[in-house]
Amino acid sequence: MTDSSHTFTRLDICNRFLESVRHSKVLGMEVLSAEEYCVRTRLPWREDLVGNPDSGVMHGGAIFAMMDQAGGMAVTCRTFPAFEITPTIDFRLDHLRGPSAGAAVICEASCYRLTNHVAFIRLTSWEEGNEEEPIATGLATYTRLKIDNAGKVVGQ
Amino acid sequence: MNKLKTLIEDCRSGKVEYQALVDHVPYARFLGIQVISQGDELTFVLPKNDNVVGNPTLPALHGGAVAGFMEQAAIIFILLQMGEPRVPKTIDFTIDYLRAGHFRDTYAECSVTRLGRRIANVHISAWQKNRQEPITIARAHFLLSEDANDS
Structure with a gap:
């Protein structure tokens, strides 16, 4: 596929990625x-x-699972428009404070370094509406599997 | 009366199955976690089920679901082994993924070291085929309550 003019955005790809992850x-x-x-x-x-x-x-495990997925999407946003399968190598999560009962959790993930084989990710989560006080921070690495047709996952 | 404390005491005295403690936690029921005890040893099970699948084309388990399973295994382990009367708070959780988690049952075991009065360091190992080939290993710290009595 040529990528001179994308008919889809990073948000589209992330949403398709999410749809594929049960x-x-x-x-x-x-x-x-x-x-x-x-x-x-x-x-x-x-x-x-x-x-x-x-x-x-909310359980720390549920927050972890969301952040792990967000980290994968952060890699997707760097490899865009190509889509790659990128399993997590390691992930550290610090729980700074507990979220309130009933509160949604927002996560921001950034791939601050992308090499040929490895992606380095920083993540922060907070209770919706309270961005100034993070509830969790994470640091993770993902590996870039060189699989042909990985784009099929997101309909490419 | 602390309902959880009563439940833990009943589990430890053998009056109630350990599974009752697992089922007390909504997220543990969501994942479908089971616990097996052999003598003093506890093995946790994440039965294969569609809801914990990540990549359906492989199909592989979601790394986050495996992590959540391991964190919850550690929490139940602390409650049962350390006489902790309240759900311990996770301070940090660090996981290394060593092998692909295939679409099959996953097992986990824990070991705990107490750091002073308030902190527990737990190592968790998860495997599918045999415990010599873990798919993930994790290390976590938990904050215990003041009135925990080790035994």
């Missing part, structure tokens, strides 16, 4: 925006994602 869909996450160096995703609070029934706070 667990992320089941979590209920959504993509808010997608630019070369910045992806934003959102995970609405839901009763079945609660980790502590006494407080109603």
